[in-house]
Amino acid sequence: MKYIFVTGGVVSSLGKGLAAASIGTLLEQRGLKVLMQKFDPYLNVDPGTMSPYQHGEVYVLDDGAETDLDLGHYERFTSGVLSRMNNLTSGQVFDAVIKKERRGDYLGKTVQFIPHVTDEIKSRIYEVTNNNKDVDVLITEIGGTVGDMEGLLFLEALRQFALEVGKDNVCFIHVTLLPFIKAAGEVKTKPTQQSVAKLREIGIQPDIIICRTEADLDEDNRKKIAMFCNVEKKNVVAFRDVDHSIYECPLDLRRDKIDRLVVDKIGLGHTPPPALEEWEKFVQRVIHPKHSVTIAVAGKYTELQDAYKSIYESLIHAGAAHDTKIKIVRIDTEALENQSAEEIIGHVDGILVPGGFGDRGIEGKILAAKYARENNIPYFGICLGMQIATIEFARNVCGLTGANSTEFDVNTPYPVVSLQEEQKKLTTMGNNMRLGACESILFAGTQTAQLYHNADRITERHRHRYEFNSDYQDQLQEKGLVISSVSAKEGLVEIIELPSNRFHIACQFHPEFQSKPNKPHPLFSGFINAALEKKMREEL
Ligand code: GLN
Numbered sequence: 001m002k003y004i005f006v007t008g009g010v011v012s013s014l015g016k017g018l019a020a021a022s023i024g025t026l027l028e029q030r031g032l033k034v035l036m037q038k039f040d041p042y043l044n045v046d047p048g049t050m051s052p053y054q055h056g057e058v059y060v061l062d063d064g065a066e067t068d069l070d071l072g073h074y075e076r077f078t079s080g081v082l083s084r085m086n087n088l089t090s091g092q093v094f095d096a097v098i099k100k101e102r103r104g105d106y107l108g109k110t111v112q113f114i115p116h117v118t119d120e121i122k123s124r125i126y127e128v129t130n131n132n133k134d135v136d137v138l139i140t141e142i143g144g145t146v147g148d149m150e151g152l153l154f155l156e157a158l159r160q161f162a163l164e165v166g167k168d169n170v171c172f173i174h175v176t177l178l179p180f181i182k183a184a185g186e187v188k189t190k191p192t193q194q195s196v197a198k199l200r201e202i203g204i205q206p207d208i209i210i211c212r213t214e215a216d217l218d219e220d221n222r223k224k225i226a227m228f229c230n231v232e233k234k235n236v237v238a239f240r241d242v243d244h245s246i247y248e249c250p251l252d253l254r255r256d257k258i259d260r261l262v263v264d265k266i267g268l269g270h271t272p273p274p275a276l277e278e279w280e281k282f283v284q285r286v287i288h289p290k291h292s293v294t295i296a297v298a299g300k301y302t303e304l305q306d307a308y309k310s311i312y313e314s315l316i317h318a319g320a321a322h323d324t325k326i327k328i329v330r331i332d333t334e335a336l337e338n339q340s341a342e343e344i345i346g347h348v349d350g351i352l353v354p355g356g357f358g359d360r361g362i363e364g365k366i367l368a369a370k371y372a373r374e375n376n377i378p379y380f381g382i383c384l385g386m387q388i389a390t391i392e393f394a395r396n397v398c399g400l401t402g403a404n405s406t407e408f409d410v411n412t413p414y415p416v417v418s419l420q421e422e423q424k425k426l427t428t429m430g431n432n433m434r435l436g437a438c439e440s441i442l443f444a445g446t447q448t449a450q451l452y453h454n455a456d457r458i459t460e461r462h463r464h465r466y467e468f469n470s471d472y473q474d475q476l477q478e479k480g481l482v483i484s485s486v487s488a489k490e491g492l493v494e495i496i497e498l499p500s501n502r503f504h505i506a507c508q509f510h511p512e513f514q515s516k517p518n519k520p521h522p523l524f525s526g527f528i529n530a531a532l533e534k535k536m537r538e539e540l
Helices: 016-029 070-077 090-103 113-131 149-165 190-202 219-229 246-255 258-266 277-287 309-321 341-345 362-374 384-396 421-425 447-451 470-478 522-539
Strands: 002-008 034-040 087-089 137-142 170-177 208-213 236-240 291-299 324-332 350-353 379-382 415-419 434-442 457-464 466-468 482-487 493-497 504-507
Touching (some): 002 016, 002 258, 016 034, 016 070, 016 137, 016 170, 016 258, 034 070, 034 113, 087 090, 090 113, 090 149, 113 149, 137 149, 149 170, 149 190, 170 190, 170 258, 190 208, 190 219, 208 219, 208 258, 219 236, 236 246, 246 258, 246 277, 277 309, 291 309, 291 341, 291 362, 309 324, 309 522, 324 522, 350 384, 350 522, 379 384, 379 522, 384 466, 384 470, 384 504, 434 493, 447 482, 447 493, 447 504, 447 522, 466 493, 470 482, 504 522
Parallel strands (some): 002 137, 034 087, 034 137, 170 208, 208 236, 350 379
Antiparallel strands (some): 415 466, 434 457, 434 482, 482 493
């Protein structure tokens, strides 16, 4: 296996994850089998316990790992399906070392940062290598910024690792920022020089430097960076601000032939240039679509760009498939509680209620679902959004006044969404959720089954504690709610729909974790199709 390590310098939020993912795309399109992973130097064992305000979305993998949102980019930009082995945090590293120490595994030695902690980090790369023998290239992104104290052990581990596997098998890529100083009218390379100097101090000489820049990177600056960062000029690569879509990133990096530089460094130069036609077509459909729809996303963290990352990306994928631009309006559902729904969401072509925890804004979401149902506006509920649709239907169609989820009202007379009995005994945060891929059965003849091309079984990723309470199933079904899917093992309700509406579908799982640029998720695709149809009918 060959290794690419991607570090970041100068500032955070440089798009290092996107750069790493884009390199993944380019190498995969050269015919190589690529696997990606992320090392995060923070002390949380995983981001599952972090607020979206802190860390954006928690991205869930098939095996139930709750990971950094960059893993979402990796899965969308490459075809590799990732596992919990692909996201390592300092929390996990120290946890493992302390457990070994307590077990006496270190045989009386003094346990130290070097070699014990660095060995633990390296062992993860070796383990991933051993478990993925068919993979050609492993790309590892190191979170944080070079110069941070908390990243030092990871960098030291990588330095050692490169020596152990042979430097020819490793490519170090450093992503930095070239700030433009307006007053001087100049792009500055000094922060890049200093950040590379910091890396070299640790013993890592980057092979390629990716420079994030608003505009282009001129010859003079390329020369300067090459000279003072000790790399060849051709290995100084520009990574420009893309105009419209993150999916342009691989195409931008390709302009300086980054994939060629990488394969030459790690001895895979015989591979053909990347086949990017499909990707380019996809990008064109994203940038210049024929149609457009307006979708309201009624969530709690609407002001945060990253909190519903995968949902926004999935909407873009589905939009591209329908040659449609998605205009997103982010609805603060608390506002819905005080203003008329007509005013706030009367103009939209579709309403999406995403996942969430806690009771803030819940009544507003229920109002949004009601407005969608009554006005035949496409409604797509995801996880919490399905629980909301269930509560709304129970209250307003079945007359179960006060129906609720026990997450929001433990004393509700009609707990139409509740915890499964056995789950009630678990109290530790972080380990009592239904997490990861679950198989479910689709019922033939439903709208949903049709969207899934009449598949009879599907596998989708979960992250939730509460469930549709089957005690109320008959009552809801009598009034027209259709259950379109149940989990294969426990028979838990996975998807509901209202056949009387053009699209009123909600699922307990998170379809947004399985949507890809040229492979939109069937439910997102169906939702956008319905929104487009509604809009076109109104324009007739
Ligand atoms: N809070 C709900 C639950 O725990 C929904 C979770 C979610 O939307 N991810 O079941």
